[in-house]
Amino acid sequence: MCDRGAELVSSAELADGSGTTAAQVRKDLSNFGSFGKRGQGYAVEELRARLESILGLVRPRRVAVVGAGKIGSALLGYRDLTSRGFEIIVAFDIDPDKVGRTVFGVPVLPMNELEHRLAADGIEIVILATPPAVAQEVANRVTSAGVAGILSFAASKLETDGSLAVRWMDVALELEGLSFLISAATNGVEEP
Amino acid sequence: MCDRGAELVSSAELADGSGTTAAQVRKDLSNFGSFGKRGQGYAVEELRARLESILGLVRPRRVAVVGAGKIGSALLGYRDLTSRGFEIIVAFDIDPDKVGRTVFGVPVLPMNELEHRLAADGIEIVILATPPAVAQEVANRVTSAGVAGILSFAASKLETDGSLAVRWMDVALELEGLSFLISAATNGVEEP
DNA sequence: TTTTGTGAATATGTTCACAGCG
DNA sequence: CGCTGTGAACATATTCACAAAA
Numbered sequence: 376m377c378d379r380g381a382e383l384v385s386s387a388e389l390a391d392g393s394g395t396t397a398a399q400v401r402k403d404l405s406n407f408g409s410f411g412k413r414g415q416g417y418a419v420e421e422l423r424a425r426l427e428s429i430l431g432l433v434r435p436r437r438v439a440v441v442g443a444g445k446i447g448s449a450l451l452g453y454r455d456l457t458s459r460g461f462e463i464i465v466a467f468d469i470d471p472d473k474v475g476r477t478v479f480g481v482p483v484l485p486m487n488e489l490e491h492r493l494a495a496d497g498i499e500i501v502i503l504a505t506p507p508a509v510a511q512e513v514a515n516r517v518t519s520a521g522v523a524g525i526l527s528f529a530a531s532k533l534e535t536d537g538s539l540a541v542r543w544m545d546v547a548l549e550l551e552g553l554s555f556l557i558s559a560a561t562n563g564v565e566e567p
Numbered sequence: 568m569c570d571r572g573a574e575l576v577s578s579a580e581l582a583d584g585s586g587t588t589a590a591q592v593r594k595d596l597s598n599f600g601s602f603g604k605r606g607q608g609y610a611v612e613e614l615r616a617r618l619e620s621i622l623g624l625v626r627p628r629r630v631a632v633v634g635a636g637k638i639g640s641a642l643l644g645y646r647d648l649t650s651r652g653f654e655i656i657v658a659f660d661i662d663p664d665k666v667g668r669t670v671f672g673v674p675v676l677p678m679n680e681l682e683h684r685l686a687a688d689g690i691e692i693v694i695l696a697t698p699p700a701v702a703q704e705v706a707n708r709v710t711s712a713g714v715a716g717i718l719s720f721a722a723s724k725l726e727t728d729g730s731l732a733v734r735w736m737d738v739a740l741e742l743e744g745l746s747f748l749i750s751a752a753t754n755g756v757e758e759p
Numbered sequence: 760t761t762t763t764g765t766g767a768a769t770a771t772g773t774t775c776a777c778a779g780c781g
Numbered sequence: 782c783g784c785t786g787t788g789a790a791c792a793t794a795t796t797c798a799c800a801a802a803a
Binding site for chain 2: 392393394429430431432436438445446448449450452453455456459460461499500523524525526530532540542544546547549550551552553554555556557558560561
């Protein structure tokens with residue numbers, strides 16, 4: 376909307392641009408203050424800046440990828456991350472064939488440099504794209520290096536202390552969710 | 568647990584294997600009937616079979632990938648999908664350099680064969696890994712081909728009728744979530 | 760006017776706690 | 782006994798509906 380030069384946007388417009396309701400948009404935003412203009416809506420540029428600040432993306436977040444396999448290396452070239460405030464600084468892998476190369480402009484380093492480089496490069500978030508068997512060990516090492524968050528593509532549960540935030544992305548889990556919805560739709564589900 | 572030959576499992580064990588609580592596990596399972604054994608727990612093999620049936624994965628679901636770019640082709644070789652009940656049958660791309668090749672054993676077909684092959688191959692779920700600009704158009708074509716679900720890697724909202732289920736996976740969105748949590752932790756948040 | 764911001768009313772989800780049953 | 786299944790209690794989230802502000 377900023378690019379299109381829009382000045383104001385109402386909660387109703389925001390709602391149907393994002394699949395929710397106007398009341399929900401207003402309630403949610405009101406948690407962070409009241410910066411709408413009654414009778415008009417929200418000032419687009421101010422709203423953008425507020426959201427950026429709420430999300431902690433006033434400065435780009437520094438990200439590293441551990442595991443330069445199929446998913447890991449796909450992420451290294453992912454334009455969308457840059458445009459949304461994340462910089463992929465470095466990647467790590469155990470495979471000597473991958474180490475030393477540069478994938479989409481991102482250097483792939485050996486695992487023994489992990490802690491050192493995470494700290495030296497001021498990495499805040501690690502994307503975990505390793506086989507599940509080593510995910511926990513990497514998570515431990517990453518934690519000790521002072522990283523603040525992990526996004527894990529390994530389905531396995533991670534045991535971590537409260538010092539970092541962890542989120543999961545699991546393609547198979549999402550497909551299972553779809554499969555469940557499809558079955559429910561096919562077999563017919565009761566409404567209360 | 569089946570592989571390890573376990574006979575029974577309690578809600579408490581299930582809970583701490585999956586990051587929830589025993590009561591939650593029991594409540595959730597009870598939505599689909601009561602098949603636990605009081606005083607003992609759930610029979611592992613029966614539970615597996617029940618979950619498989621609840622999720623609609625008694626037979627593998629047939630999946631196609633549209634867009635054989637970085638993410639799309641990474642998914643084509645993803646072992647985890649097969650082992651969890653999904654078969655990637657075919658992929659589609661618009662790029663003549665990719666069309667006709669086989670990636671990780673999956674044939675890449677041209678976009679003009681989309682509707683025909685989705686129907687002919689009995690595809691139930693489509694993974695959308697195209698640029699956002701064409702996501703809506705592909706979604707329309709996929710809908711008309713009778714597919715039951717879409718998993719979209721394109722952040723853009725999709726306008727679809729109620730005939731299919733849609734889910735999104737958005738790496739940048741998950742990173743935004745982490746960034747928010749990190750900011751909240753750093754700045755300190757009030758507990759009520 | 761129009762659209763926000765927000766209490767109050769609903770609705771949904773989670774936890775408690777214990778009767779009931781193997 | 783021990784652990785499930787489940788109402789009742791509690792907590793959280795969403796929607797309603799309208800006074801207040803530009």
